Amino acid sequence: MSDIILHHYPLSTFSEKARLALGLKGLSYRHVIVPVVSPKPDQVALTGGYRRAPVMQIGADIYCDTHLILRKLEELVPTPSLFPNGSEGEATALSWWAERYVFMPALGFIANVNSDLYPDDFAAERKDFGYLLGKKEVAPLFNRYVQQFVGHTVWLKSILADGRPYMLGDDISAADLAAYPSIWFLRKWGPAEAQQWLDIASLLPWVGRVAAVGYGNPTEINAEVALEVARSSTPAMLSIDPDRDPTGLKAGMKVTVTPDDVGRDPVVGMLLGADNQEVIIQRTDPRAGTVNIHFPRVGYDVVEVP
Ligand SMILES: N[C@@H](CCC(=O)N[C@@H](CS)C(=O)NCC(=O)O)C(=O)O
Numbered sequence: 001m002s003d004i005i006l007h008h009y010p011l012s013t014f015s016e017k018a019r020l021a022l023g024l025k026g027l028s029y030r031h032v033i034v035p036v037v038s039p040k041p042d043q044v045a046l047t048g049g050y051r052r053a054p055v056m057q058i059g060a061d062i063y064c065d066t067h068l069i070l071r072k073l074e075e076l077v078p079t080p081s082l083f084p085n086g087s088e089g090e091a092t093a094l095s096w097w098a099e100r101y102v103f104m105p106a107l108g109f110i111a112n113v114n115s116d117l118y119p120d121d122f123a124a125e126r127k128d129f130g131y132l133l134g135k136k137e138v139a140p141l142f143n144r145y146v147q148q149f150v151g152h153t154v155w156l157k158s159i160l161a162d163g164r165p166y167m168l169g170d171d172i173s174a175a176d177l178a179a180y181p182s183i184w185f186l187r188k189w190g191p192a193e194a195q196q197w198l199d200i201a202s203l204l205p206w207v208g209r210v211a212a213v214g215y216g217n218p219t220e221i222n223a224e225v226a227l228e229v230a231r232s233s234t235p236a237m238l239s240i241d242p243d244r245d246p247t248g249l250k251a252g253m254k255v256t257v258t259p260d261d262v263g264r265d266p267v268v269g270m271l272l273g274a275d276n277q278e279v280i281i282q283r284t285d286p287r288a289g290t291v292n293i294h295f296p297r298v299g300y301d302v303v304e305v306p
Helices: 013-024 041-047 066-076 088-113 120-129 135-160 174-189 191-198 201-211 223-231
Strands: 004-008 028-033 055-058 061-064 217-220 254-259 267-274 278-285 289-296 300-304
Touching: 004 013, 004 223, 013 066, 013 088, 013 174, 028 223, 041 055, 041 061, 041 223, 055 066, 055 223, 061 066, 066 174, 066 289, 088 135, 088 174, 088 191, 120 135, 135 191, 135 201, 174 191, 174 201, 223 289, 254 278, 267 289, 289 300
Parallel strands: 004 028, 028 217, 061 289
Antiparallel strands: 004 055, 055 061, 254 267, 254 300, 267 278, 278 289
8 A cells, every 4th residue: 555645536537537547557545535616624724725636645745736646656656657758748748738628628518418417506616616517608608619629639539540559659648648537527427418429439449448547446534534644744855956946936935826727726835846847835734734735837826925
């Protein structure tokens, strides 16, 4: 059993990516099912306010966002690699495309064809988060979602058209784990409609190969246990050179770290270090103790608090 604790919930597509990454690495790990909507008091005690799913905890180190979670997993367990044959740039850039452009049309499509999944109170909560999911709001956007999804997935099909098993060739990579969850979500919550509108049939052999990776060996624990693990642990030594921030932010400054897309809840803490790929802040919480919270650089605004 590794020291990894995954905080996630079953419906979450980004959590699906993290579960598969843990599966690819063949890891045994503990996991906490977090609430699907805010408030999430146990999660934010660990993260200082970051409410998105998933989050990975190792002792008193908290890793927010799948981009950083995958990088950390790769560092911990290099093989099988999430970035085979030096493909970190390609795999990460393709992941960004899949997550920023394929995911929203898939989500909006399901909001149209399976509105039972999003009751009014859930849709209202997600509107504050940054997603439009209410039946009346998404109905006029249905054609746009179909057009965008079909248009973007032409490129996924083109990538796979030469018969390669995975997006980058013979080996699975982070790109597959990022592109797969939108299609997993569509097939789970609107299979007939996805088949009718979205032309995904030719992707199914690839979908099957990615799904076969599985989730590793998870053991469920409750949030109190995870908080106790954080409280009783000391954060790990910094794994980055602390003074590599491209804009000159310095260790010791008070900063906010805020997602730049949805769920823009700022996390306030003391900057421990930043380079061009990672930002680490420290904060102390009555329930979690002193924790180091790690964010990827891209996708987050880091601002000094005067
Ligand atoms: N860039 C983030 C995105 C995470 C994200 O948006 N997760 C969704 C769930 S799939 C979320 O947090 N939704 C709101 C919530 O769960 O409270 C990542 O890669 O982890």
